[in-house]
Amino acid sequence: MGKKDKQFVSEITPMEVDFPQWYTDVIKKTDLVDYSPVKGFMVIKHYGYEIWENIQQFLDKRFKETGHKNCYFPLLIPESLLKKEAEHVEGFAPEVAWVTHGGQEELAERLCVRPTSETIICEMYSKWLKSYRDLPFLFNQWCSVVRWEKSTRPFLRTSEFLWQEGHTLHETYEEAQEETIQMLNIYKEMAEDVLAIPVIIGRKSEKEKFAGAHATYTMEALMHDGKALQAGTSHNLAQHFTKAFDITYLDRAGELKNPYHTSWGVSTRLIGGIIMAHGDNRGLVLPPKIAPIQVAIVPIASHKAGVMEKALELFTQLKEEFRVELDDRENYSPGWKFNEWEMKGVPIRIEIGPKDIEKNQAMLFRRDTLEKEAASLDTLKEAVTQMIDDIQKNLLLKAKNMRDEKTYYVKNFEELKEIMGTRPGFVKAMWCEEGSCEDHIKEETGVTIRCIPFEQENLGDTCAFCEKPAKVMAYFAKAY
Amino acid sequence: MGKKDKQFVSEITPMEVDFPQWYTDVIKKTDLVDYSPVKGFMVIKHYGYEIWENIQQFLDKRFKETGHKNCYFPLLIPESLLKKEAEHVEGFAPEVAWVTHGGQEELAERLCVRPTSETIICEMYSKWLKSYRDLPFLFNQWCSVVRWEKSTRPFLRTSEFLWQEGHTLHETYEEAQEETIQMLNIYKEMAEDVLAIPVIIGRKSEKEKFAGAHATYTMEALMHDGKALQAGTSHNLAQHFTKAFDITYLDRAGELKNPYHTSWGVSTRLIGGIIMAHGDNRGLVLPPKIAPIQVAIVPIASHKAGVMEKALELFTQLKEEFRVELDDRENYSPGWKFNEWEMKGVPIRIEIGPKDIEKNQAMLFRRDTLEKEAASLDTLKEAVTQMIDDIQKNLLLKAKNMRDEKTYYVKNFEELKEIMGTRPGFVKAMWCEEGSCEDHIKEETGVTIRCIPFEQENLGDTCAFCEKPAKVMAYFAKAY
Numbered sequence: 001m002g003k004k005d006k007q008f009v010s011e012i013t014p015m016e017v018d019f020p021q022w023y024t025d026v027i028k029k030t031d032l033v034d035y036s037p038v039k040g041f042m043v044i045k046h047y048g049y050e051i052w053e054n055i056q057q058f059l060d061k062r063f064k065e066t067g068h069k070n071c072y073f074p075l076l077i078p079e080s081l082l083k084k085e086a087e088h089v090e091g092f093a094p095e096v097a098w099v100t101h102g103g104q105e106e107l108a109e110r111l112c113v114r115p116t117s118e119t120i121i122c123e124m125y126s127k128w129l130k131s132y133r134d135l136p137f138l139f140n141q142w143c144s145v146v147r148w149e150k151s152t153r154p155f156l157r158t159s160e161f162l163w164q165e166g167h168t169l170h171e172t173y174e175e176a177q178e179e180t181i182q183m184l185n186i187y188k189e190m191a192e193d194v195l196a197i198p199v200i201i202g203r204k205s206e207k208e209k210f211a212g213a214h215a216t217y218t219m220e221a222l223m224h225d226g227k228a229l230q231a232g233t234s235h236n237l238a239q240h241f242t243k244a245f246d247i248t249y250l251d252r253a254g255e256l257k258n259p260y261h262t263s264w265g266v267s268t269r270l271i272g273g274i275i276m277a278h279g280d281n282r283g284l285v286l287p288p289k290i291a292p293i294q295v296a297i298v299p300i301a302s303h304k305a306g307v308m309e310k311a312l313e314l315f316t317q318l319k320e321e322f323r324v325e326l327d328d329r330e331n332y333s334p335g336w337k338f339n340e341w342e343m344k345g346v347p348i349r350i351e352i353g354p355k356d357i358e359k360n361q362a363m364l365f366r367r368d369t370l371e372k373e374a375a376s377l378d379t380l381k382e383a384v385t386q387m388i389d390d391i392q393k394n395l396l397l398k399a400k401n402m403r404d405e406k407t408y409y410v411k412n413f414e415e416l417k418e419i420m421g422t423r424p425g426f427v428k429a430m431w432c433e434e435g436s437c438e439d440h441i442k443e444e445t446g447v448t449i450r451c452i453p454f455e456q457e458n459l460g461d462t463c464a465f466c467e468k469p470a471k472v473m474a475y476f477a478k479a480y
Numbered sequence: 481m482g483k484k485d486k487q488f489v490s491e492i493t494p495m496e497v498d499f500p501q502w503y504t505d506v507i508k509k510t511d512l513v514d515y516s517p518v519k520g521f522m523v524i525k526h527y528g529y530e531i532w533e534n535i536q537q538f539l540d541k542r543f544k545e546t547g548h549k550n551c552y553f554p555l556l557i558p559e560s561l562l563k564k565e566a567e568h569v570e571g572f573a574p575e576v577a578w579v580t581h582g583g584q585e586e587l588a589e590r591l592c593v594r595p596t597s598e599t600i601i602c603e604m605y606s607k608w609l610k611s612y613r614d615l616p617f618l619f620n621q622w623c624s625v626v627r628w629e630k631s632t633r634p635f636l637r638t639s640e641f642l643w644q645e646g647h648t649l650h651e652t653y654e655e656a657q658e659e660t661i662q663m664l665n666i667y668k669e670m671a672e673d674v675l676a677i678p679v680i681i682g683r684k685s686e687k688e689k690f691a692g693a694h695a696t697y698t699m700e701a702l703m704h705d706g707k708a709l710q711a712g713t714s715h716n717l718a719q720h721f722t723k724a725f726d727i728t729y730l731d732r733a734g735e736l737k738n739p740y741h742t743s744w745g746v747s748t749r750l751i752g753g754i755i756m757a758h759g760d761n762r763g764l765v766l767p768p769k770i771a772p773i774q775v776a777i778v779p780i781a782s783h784k785a786g787v788m789e790k791a792l793e794l795f796t797q798l799k800e801e802f803r804v805e806l807d808d809r810e811n812y813s814p815g816w817k818f819n820e821w822e823m824k825g826v827p828i829r830i831e832i833g834p835k836d837i838e839k840n841q842a843m844l845f846r847r848d849t850l851e852k853e854a855a856s857l858d859t860l861k862e863a864v865t866q867m868i869d870d871i872q873k874n875l876l877l878k879a880k881n882m883r884d885e886k887t888y889y890v891k892n893f894e895e896l897k898e899i900m901g902t903r904p905g906f907v908k909a910m911w912c913e914e915g916s917c918e919d920h921i922k923e924e925t926g927v928t929i930r931c932i933p934f935e936q937e938n939l940g941d942t943c944a945f946c947e948k949p950a951k952v953m954a955y956f957a958k959a960y
Binding site: 038041052073095100144 | 532551584590603
């Protein structure tokens with residue numbers, strides 16, 4: 001590695017030194033995102049947006065396979081609608097952007113830029129729903145939402161972000177509950193099989209649930225710094241909104257009923273999760289399934305006869321099946337290019353030079369393990385396919401191991417504080433399910449209950465914090 | 481056709497009686513769209529949104545094939561940015577929505593909801609561009625925009641609509657011009673090959689061009705009522721914005737230069753065009769390539785043994801290649817279903833009953849010609865493929881014939897007025913290219929110059945309106 005290369009790598013602050021700075025360096029230097037002139041609003045550059053497109057593609061397909069259809073509802077919501085569901089307005093009113101003027105005129109009623117669309121969608125559903133025959137309503141929309149945040153970080157917490165929001169209506173509570181869990185499971189499948197991020201799924205505590213929900217379910221991932229990321233939520237809203245918005249239908253017996261209701265969403269926040277679950281001090285490490293570039297081909301001694309031709313041949317051959325980039329830039333050295341593709345998290349780099357061509361081979365470099373191996377040109381496509389598959393699996397395994405190493409069990413508050421102060425991560429503990437314990441922990445340590453996991457373990461009979469009888473085992477962590 | 485069926489059809493006002501009412505009836509009764517509680521804002525229901533998804537899919541692929549990448553820029557634009565390009569702010573300021581409060585606080589500077597994103601994108605480009613090596617910039621975004629309209633009609637003119645906006649930078653004027661025309665040609669390809677809508681492409685007059693453009697190019701389609709629809713525009717912005725936003729780069733000679741700039745967009749307005757170019761008094765007629773449902777299977781006497789099984793078999797067989805719906809609803813008669821699928825514009829309806837099964841056939845009904853024919857079940861897939869292809873071609877041909885029948889040539893203003901008063905359509909006329917003629921025509925008749933077509937015809941030497949020497953042949957029409 002030459003001098004220039006070292007300098008290049010060192011532009012990223014090591015994560016052990018300053019994790020937030022590492023994050024900021026990575027997203028800026030890898031061109032995922034940029035800051036905009038409006039505070040808290042980000043520009044998603046194409047390298048970041050392509051990751052989002054790959055996530056969208058997977059989810060949209062799964063949503064459609066499970067019977068959902070896409071619609072589009074208005075960006076602006078009248079204040080009176082936002083106020084219809086009492087808990088909801090309390091939760092969202094403090095953080096919305098208000099449109100007060102349209103063209104030259106002041107509006108009679110101010111409109112908020114949607115922070116989420118339950119209210120406008122319920123207003124429409126109340127017009128559309130007539131009979132039990134119309135149910136279920138299974139609709140989703142892809143859009144941006146605005147929540148006026150005081151302190152923001154690209155992808156993780158921004159005043160505008162991209163997301164999808166599903167909104168469904170059902171005849172019975174049980175069906176709504178089934179839908180809520182089905183969508184959470186699709187999110188888990190996406191997180192683990194596509195993003196290679198292992199997640200804990202479970203229910204939110206009463207204090208942490210969505211404003212207006214009957215119950216909120218979540219998937220929680222652990223980042224390199226031991227903080228949790230809420231990576232997706234699915235809400236059983238029961239009849240909270242359908243009653244507030246007077247959504248009714250004639251049931252099978254001819255009686256007027258309120259349907260049951262769910263909503264669920266994931267956002268560009270997931271990209272922050274990918275960065276912090278897989279990244280290292282060289283930069284991004286992208287799971288092949290969502291990497292905008294899966295393979296970067298770097299010709300070595302490209303001025304020598306036959307090298308560029310062979311590189312182009314490999315490119316042409318591989319691009320039938322993979323997202324490939326041929327790095328034919330003339331004014332950069334191979335070493336510089338190696339570092340750039342490593343920093344950008346490209347899963348596989350292929351090096352091809354005169355000596356390789358002589359041996360009818362190419363060198364395959366894996367971003368996840370930093371290992372290099374030779375592959376015969378006769379079976380290059382197979383070798384790449386296999387390596388892509390290996391990397392995808394290995395990233396999930398590595399992330400699982402990291403999480404497991406940072407997952408602890410505590411018997412009391414002192415232990416929780418000690419762990420959070422020295423080696424933060426997920427803490428499992430028995431809990432009485434009372435808000436007072438939860439408040440106390442949060443006030444003193446900033447630690448919150450991430451979820452009450454579906455997969456319960458009986459770690460004792462009493463609450464670790466108040467010694468009342470324990471009702472559940474919960475995951476605690478500091479969170480983004 | 482039974483009594484109930486007739487009544488069903490007659491719910492759509494005939495277009496000859498009242499074209500605007502026909503349009504409103506069609507969009508409401510076919511569930512493409514609904515009005516929202518915010519005046520001028522529409523809800524795009526799934527049947528409408530799926531058409532948009534099909535348009536998106538085609539365009540996104542073509543954009544990527546021509547080297548463009550998607551990004552996402554902020555929804556809100558500071559007033560100071562909007563004001564940087566003088567003509568632009570004059571054009572857009574009167575019709576933007578203003579955000580004045582974020583959360584509980586009044587903003588120091590108000591923000592407009594993007595009406596189009598040249599300003600915010602140029603602000604970012606000025607940060608990103610350094611060297612000629614970075615050029616061209618070829619970026620696009622899919623999003624919604626808001627323009628505060630006084631009188632609105634779903635799809636055609638709404639205060640919010642969905643669109644894509646491409647924004648590119650180039651080293652030379654010629655490259656920018658080439659890009660501008662390339663994108664217009666992709667739009668034309670989409671309009672004609674996908675939407676089956678023939679378009680005239682050409683340049684806008686100085687008065688009709690985009691606020692801030694050096695030159696605007698457009699594609700113009702003719703609707704059933706003889707009014708034109710501007711269906712997509714592509715702008716050569718030259719250096720108007722790059723100078724105003726101080727976008728510079730070091731050129732090949734090491735000198736600081738402003739790049740050349742283009743932008744181009746199409747919107748959900750296209751769906752209005754599809755409705756008004758192909759629809760008839762039975763409702764929608766959708767081109768197969770963008771129809772959410774290409775084939776609807778209606779079982780006849782479905783209670784009889786074997787019918788539902790056979791219908792399901794056809795469904796399973798066809799859905800491998802087509803977007804198919806099996807209409808197995810029990811509480812509707814076949815006649816009612818026929819009308820519904822006709823109204824919804826489904827290109828092919830397949831009827832299958834006991835007598836058909838006996839003959840190893842199904843009946844294929846074409847929405848475009850209203851003709852029915854028998855097809856052997858042994859070669860059903862081939863028959864459907866062929867018919868889909870025929871319908872797509874026939875719709876374009878029909879629309880071309882309709883347009884040609886409504887295209888006139890006039891030698892003077894009297895002739896133009898006479899035609900517009902009795903049989904509106906496209907009027908070709910020689911023009912001096914002076915704004916005074918254009919203004920006079922518009923004031924007296926509401927007719928505007930739609931474009932100066934690339935395909936020029938020499939129809940005389942003098943302007944049809946002022947008798948000065950003619951410079952160009954232009955298309956005139958009333959427009960949406």
